[in-house]
Amino acid sequence: MSKNPKTKKTGTVQKIIKTHPQEPEKAEIEVNDAEELYREIRIENELEDEHGEKVKLKKGAHVDVIVEADKKDTTPKTD
Numbered sequence: 001m002s003k004n005p006k007t008k009k010t011g012t013v014q015k016i017i018k019t020h021p022q023e024p025e026k027a028e029i030e031v032n033d034a035e036e037l038y039r040e041i042r043i044e045n046e047l048e049d050e051h052g053e054k055v056k057l058k059k060g061a062h063v064d065v066i067v068e069a070d071k072k073d074t075t076p077k078t079d
Helices: none
Strands: 006-017 026-031 040-044 062-068
Touching: 026 062
Parallel strands: none
Antiparallel strands: 006 026, 006 062, 026 040
16 A cells, blocks of 8 residues: 655644634644745644544644645656
8 A cells, every 4th residue: 555645844833813703713833944935824723632532732832734645646856
């Protein structure tokens, strides 16, 4: 069985953004080694632990950002 190509970058939660009561809370993550203009991403601040319980990220948390693609959606890198 082949694994999908992926890369992992580290990041830090810079802000917890509380929006309207009907909207989910967001976590702003600064991705290390990303281009300056594209360094921050925002995601819903809801994760699931090993027991299936809902948890949230804290400001300052160190996280891994993983990008994974189906093999059919990639091409060989040639430098």
